[in-house]
Amino acid sequence: MDDNLRREIILENYQNPDNRGLIDDDSYLKVNTNSESCIDNLDFMMKIDDGIVKDIKFDGEACAISTSASSIMTKALIGKSIDEVKKILINYKNMIEEKDYDEDILGELNVYDHICKQPNRKNCALLPMVSVEKMLGELENEGFFESW
Secondary structure, three states: OOHHHHHHHHHHHHHOOOOEOOOOOOOOEEEEEEOOOOOOEEEEEEEEEOOEEEEEEEEEEOOHHHHHHHHHHHHHHOOOEHHHHHHHHHHHHHHHOOOOOOHHHHHHHHHHOOHHHOHHHHHHHHHHHHHHHHHHHHHHHOOHHHHO
């Protein structure tokens, strides 16, 4: 991906993030995730119906990388099955950690394929993934996948 396009996508999703803003709805899973390396402190909400991610929202204080990654991640996951979500998360993490990954699965999330050049920014890019993993972990602990 062209560096100018990469910067443009990240900046657009930072300045005008999609799915930003929390709502008062108890049918959503909710988690808070913060970074150990910077100011990032984000709340995430996710609604799952019939094994499909129907909605994800986030809000809080975060840097450009965390905010843009949260915006892009939420767009990538809405409408996906739990299995598809897990594949996206695995490939995203592999990309950030410079391991083999399927770029076709990631779509716009590929803008972070060079984040490894800034190791101090990896945690920022991983924050939304960690949040979604936490919410999926809560579902697993509640036996959601066994009954589904």
